[in-house]
Amino acid sequence: MLVKCTKATENAAPLVLPQDIRLPLGETNYCSSSEHFTIDSAVDGYSLSCEKVYPVYGLLTANDRLRYLIVDDENIPGFFSESLFQVVSHDVPDEWITRKYDGPDVAVSYVTYAVLNTYQDILGLMNNRVSTIKKFIDLKEWLEKWDLLDCKS
Secondary structure, three states, X not given: OEEEEOOOXXXXXXXXXXXXXXXXXXXXXXXXOOOEEEOOOOOEEEOOOOOOEEXXXXXXXXXXXXXXXXXXOOOOEEEEXXXXXXXEEOOOOOOEEEEEEEOOOOEEEEEEEHHHXXXXXHHHHHOOOHHHHHHHHHHHHHHHXXXXXXXXX
């Protein structure tokens, strides 16, 4: 799957998920995405280039809001809102699997490669956890080695 960036700023809420999906969101039970930076109090910016085509490594839906797992211009993976992109190719790898995670405050559906498809992997990518980023980089390098991406990021 390929998406083209159509804008690098928007008024959007960050992705917030519970650390423990079984419990409600709270002061000590949350993880917030870090793929954006704040331009001012109302606008978030992203390290993305307009008109650039990005390969998609997974799809995350949380409370009916779709996000693409891509690598930004700083070479950091993150979950970016679909509103920033236009789909160029809908083709998805046969190897992708879907997992669903439901909690009291959130319903999550995650579609990606099996090696990266656990709830802890979602949180690890959101937190830039070293072990999860290593898994992602290993996957990305393997896909690139075998030319299994439609384009290079």
